[in-house]
Amino acid sequence: MSDARLRLALQRPGFTLDVDLPMPADGITALFGPSGSGKTTVLRCVAGLERARGSVRVAGETWQDDAQRVFLPPWRRAVGYVFQEASLFPHLSVRGNLAYAQRRAAGGPDIALDDVIALLGIGHLLDRNTHDLSGGERQRVAIARALATRPRLLLLDEPLAALDPARRGDVMPWLERLRDEVRLPMLYVTHSADEVARLADTVVLLEDGRVRAHGPLAATLARADLPFAREEEAAALLQGRIGAVDAHWHLARVDFDGGALWLRDDGVPTGRAVRVRVLARDVSIAIEPAQDGTTSIQNILPCTIAGLSASAHPSQVVVQLQAGGSVLLARITSRAADALRLAPGQRAWAQVKSAALVR
Numbered sequence: 001m002s003d004a005r006l007r008l009a010l011q012r013p014g015f016t017l018d019v020d021l022p023m024p025a026d027g028i029t030a031l032f033g034p035s036g037s038g039k040t041t042v043l044r045c046v047a048g049l050e051r052a053r054g055s056v057r058v059a060g061e062t063w064q065d066d067a068q069r070v071f072l073p074p075w076r077r078a079v080g081y082v083f084q085e086a087s088l089f090p091h092l093s094v095r096g097n098l099a100y101a102q103r104r105a106a107g108g109p110d111i112a113l114d115d116v117i118a119l120l121g122i123g124h125l126l127d128r129n130t131h132d133l134s135g136g137e138r139q140r141v142a143i144a145r146a147l148a149t150r151p152r153l154l155l156l157d158e159p160l161a162a163l164d165p166a167r168r169g170d171v172m173p174w175l176e177r178l179r180d181e182v183r184l185p186m187l188y189v190t191h192s193a194d195e196v197a198r199l200a201d202t203v204v205l206l207e208d209g210r211v212r213a214h215g216p217l218a219a220t221l222a223r224a225d226l227p228f229a230r231e232e233e234a235a236a237l238l239q240g241r242i243g244a245v246d247a248h249w250h251l252a253r254v255d256f257d258g259g260a261l262w263l264r265d266d267g268v269p270t271g272r273a274v275r276v277r278v279l280a281r282d283v284s285i286a287i288e289p290a291q292d293g294t295t296s297i298q299n300i301l302p303c304t305i306a307g308l309s310a311s312a313h314p315s316q317v318v319v320q321l322q323a324g325g326s327v328l329l330a331r332i333t334s335r336a337a338d339a340l341r342l343a344p345g346q347r348a349w350a351q352v353k354s355a356a357l358v359r
């Protein structure tokens with residue numbers, strides 16, 4: 001059995017945590033929410049570093065169950081913990097740090113150390129002193145060290161936040177590999193919408209210590225009742241595959257449930273699963289199909305209006321568009337929505353001005 005569920009309740013002056021969360025057996029669950037909403041507290045309670053009331057079940061193991069008076073101390077919980085600043089042992093080399101972690105292996109799924117080293121691309125760093133590493137390298141070693149303890153759950157608390165944007169971009173593909181190649185549930189705290197879009201499978205939105213929303217990534221980002229859709233960078237996420245490449249025009253076609261989009265060809269091979277991010281501000285709406293050859297917009301998708309909701313500014317509305325099994329968001333002026341008499345159920349065409357591969 002590999003179920004995982006967290007039920008945590010905790011009271012501090014001015015703050016109450018009260019969460020009940022099923023967790024997927026693998027993949028990245030992003031914990032997202034304003035500062036002080038309780039993200040780090042959830043991680044600390046799961047690791048046993050802090051004591052909440054409730055229960056913590058991970059991969060079929062019970063780490064806490066108040067009803068049965070079970071509370072395992074942190075060292076008996078098979079968690080790997082990665083923090084914002086990698087806390088590597090300064091007196092040990094990279095190899096020494098990994099060997100130390102391996103000796104403390106916790107009994108989770110066996111991942112050979114060589115595989116961990118290859119997965120994170122740190123083979124050439126093994127004999128290096130840890131303070132000679134770049135920030136991005138330190139984080140990769142920190143993740144490898146966490147994996148070397150054979151955890152059943154990986155906790156990552158803003159692992160990229162201390163890196164500059166370029167270094168963050170360098171480490172992101174390693175996290176994607178981790179997500180795709182290691183069957184391990186991961187709880188990932190972040191403030192970055194980019195990291196959520198690129199890495200998460202499931203999103204949990206925490207507000208004031210409570211779960212405001214919880215669900216699969218694409219569906220949750222597109223929900224009109226959540227703050228995601230109202231942000232300046234509001235975007236829909238489409239999950240698809242590279243269906244074709246037009247070598248002459250350097251374009252790649254991404255096929256998804258609901259249509260296809262032509263994007264800049266970034267060399268991703270045909271057949272590869274990809275995520276595409278479409279910003280709400282880059283989508284406009286037509287209520288008649290465009291005549292061939294009358295618009296510069298290449299990507300026009302037939303869809304149905306699913307709903308309209310307020311935007312951050314009253315001059316604009318966010319329109320949810322259902323295209324097959326996918327949802328797009330369009331941010332348009334309230335005046336345009338009124339002039340077109342947009343209403344749920346109406347047939348429409350989403351004109352996508354630009355879209356980008358997230359990976």
Ligand SMILES: Nc1ncnc2c1ncn2[C@@H]1O[C@H](COP(=O)(O)OP(=O)(O)OP(=O)(O)O)[C@@H](O)[C@H]1O
Nearest residue numbers: 012014015033034035036037038039040041042191
């Ligand atoms: N050691 C502590 N003692 C008392 N209160 C604390 C402690 N740590 C955190 N808090 C409070 O508990 C609440 C939740 O904090 P937590 O660090 O979990 O939030 P967060 O969502 O991780 O925030 P951030 O995004 O800023 O890291 C906040 O009100 C915070 O001030």
